[in-house]
Structure formats: structure tokens, C-alpha cells
Amino acid sequence: MSLIDEIKHSHELADASMERMKACAAVCDKDGFYKAMHDFICLRFFIFGIADDEDDLERLAEISLKRIFDLTGGSGLGGDVSLKCTGSSSVKEKIILVELLLKKQLGASLDPFKAAYIETVKELADTLWIGLPGSSGSADRV
Numbered sequence: 001m002s003l004i005d006e007i008k009h010s011h012e013l014a015d016a017s018m019e020r021m022k023a024c025a026a027v028c029d030k031d032g033f034y035k036a037m038h039d040f041i042c043l044r045f046f047i048f049g050i051a052d053d054e055d056d057l058e059r060l061a062e063i064s065l066k067r068i069f070d071l072t073g074g075s076g077l078g079g080d081v082s083l084k085c086t087g088s089s090s091v092k093e094k095i096i097l098v099e100l101l102l103k104k105q106l107g108a109s110l111d112p113f114k115a116a117y118i119e120t121v122k123e124l125a126d127t128l129w130i131g132l133p134g135s136s137g138s139a140d141r142v
Contacts, residue, residue: 003071007046014043018105025106025132034125041098041121055120061094099124108132 001009017040024032038055042048045064054060099118103110109131118124 010043010046010048013048014040017043021106025129030125030129033129034122037102037125037128038121040102044098044101045094055122057095057098057119057121057124058091060121061091064094065091102128103131106132 017036020036021033021040024030024036038052039048041057041060042051045051045060047060047064047067050067051060051063054063096115099110099115102108102124106128108128110128114127118127
């Protein structure tokens, strides 16, 4: 299987993680929501199974960049737009793209100012959890 095919397969698995996030949100399973989000990010960053114990978004993005550059002999993926955050060439860009992707696919609200200061997957999960449709920051979502 080519690298691009492997990445596309990883994105398909990420889509399944997104569905798990939505299912967890529907039954107010915040821990499951976080775990599925962590899996989603690792799959989109193409580092699933490599950084399972890492929660820091910058570190996850750095591991992803290093892996992509190692796998491509230093050439990267050439900014292939269809690969979104996987092919991004900077740590900040990867984080912003994955935050936007999560926000969009979950239909959650995410204050751009607050998003700029999110450092961990846990913080991102907590912020998006509160911003899910119908939550209004209510006690059942907190």
C-alpha cells in the first residue's frame, strides 16, 4: 500500500472516531468523547499507535511532522490540500486545521480566541464538549 493510500485509510478510521465522538456526546459520555477525539487527532496526524499517551497538541503535531518527513525522505507531502492536517507543514497549522475540522464535523461552537490558547487534547475536548449543539454550557454537558 502506498503512503497516500495508508493516509487515506487512516482518515477513514478517523471518520469512525468522529462517529464515536458523536455517539458519546449523545449519551453524555465525556470520557469516551475525549478518547475518541484523541484517536481522531492521532489518526488525522497519521501517528495512531505512536503517541497514544501524549496529550499535548504541539507535541502531537511535532511527532506528526517528523513522521511524515521521515516517511518521505524529508520532502513532506507537498501540501496536498486533500490531506488537510496530515499534510500541513507547520505545527500551528496542523493544530488550527484539526481544531477547525473537529468544530465543523461536530457542529460545535469554538471561540477563536479561546482556541488559540488550547494546549491539550483534553482542553480541546472540554471546550468542544461545552460548544456542542444544544449544550449552551449546561450542567448536563459539563
